[in-house]
Amino acid sequence: MEPAIQDHYPDDAAACYGCGRLNDQGLQLKTRWVSDGSGETATETESATETVFTPRPEHTAMPGFVYGGLVASVIDCSGTGSASLAATRDRGIDLVGETGSDAVRFVTGTLEVRYQRPTPMGPPLVVRGRIAEVKGRKVTVELTMTANGETVATGRVIALEAPDTMRAAG
Numbered sequence: 535m536e537p538a539i540q541d542h543y544p545d546d547a548a549a550c551y552g553c554g555r556l557n558d559q560g561l562q563l564k565t566r567w568v569s570d571g572s573g574e575t576a577t578e579t580e581s582a583t584e585t586v587f588t589p590r591p592e593h594t595a596m597p598g599f600v601y602g603g604l605v606a607s608v609i610d611c612s613g614t615g616s617a618s619l620a621a622t623r624d625r626g627i628d629l630v631g632e633t634g635s636d637a638v639r640f641v642t643g644t645l646e647v648r649y650q651r652p653t654p655m656g657p658p659l660v661v662r663g664r665i666a667e668v669k670g671r672k673v674t675v676e677l678t679m680t681a682n683g684e685t686v687a688t689g690r691v692i693a694l695e696a697p698d699t700m701r702a703a704g
């Protein structure tokens with residue numbers, strides 16, 4: 535299995551509620567390259583990212599359905615994780631070992647979510663991300679969340695490389 539980018543965030547950038555591996559109370563989302571079958575070479579083939587999360591009972595909006603803020607959070611950190619995967623690959627950085635500090639860290643600049651249908655509580659939520667644009671320190675990612683194979687939400691994240699001031703504040 536491809537490494538999860540969040541396992542390669544520096545320790546001082548791994549406390550995020552959505553995707554920080556060091557946040558015991560958080561969602562601990564993991565984002566990886568997957569094959570979307572569209573290309574022939576490994577780089578072309580691994581052109582999509584994937585994040586999978588199974589909501590817990592406390593993530594309920596109304597009985598049987600997932601809270602929209604949770605849906606947004608999963609799309610958000612899928613987007614920043616995808617941006618980090620793209621920038622890390624573009625800069626030729628190899629993710630070495632199970633954990634490390636070799637990933638380029640991104641924050642959310644803009645998050646857009648369109649809720650397409652109620653999200654059922656129970657099945658895993660699968661988010662596929664497509665890198666729409668890499669422009670300097672800015673990466674735009676388009677995302678689709680499915681549950682039981684049906685699209686429940688789509689989104690767009692504009693992610694910016696984390697400024698050092700955020701490290702200082704943390």
Ligand SMILES: CCCCCCCCCCCC(=O)SCCNC(=O)CCNC(=O)[C@H](O)C(C)(C)COP(=O)(O)OP(=O)(O)OC[C@H]1O[C@@H](n2cnc3c(N)ncnc32)[C@H](O)[C@@H]1OP(=O)(O)O
Pocket residue numbers: 546547548550614639640641642643644669670672692694695696697698700701704
């Ligand atoms: C080191 C590890 C530390 C550790 C860091 C650990 C971070 C953990 C974060 C976890 C994830 C989160 O929850 S993040 C929390 C939510 N997000 C935030 O709080 C971010 C708050 N905003 C900011 O700090 C700032 O606005 C930034 C960093 C996003 C952008 O500032 P900047 O880096 O000075 O950007 P700037 O040079 O002006 O613009 C560069 C390009 O990006 C575009 N751009 C600028 N801001 C935005 C924006 N909000 N949305 C869309 N696009 C934007 C500009 O138009 C320009 O495009 P062009 O003209 O080049 O086309």
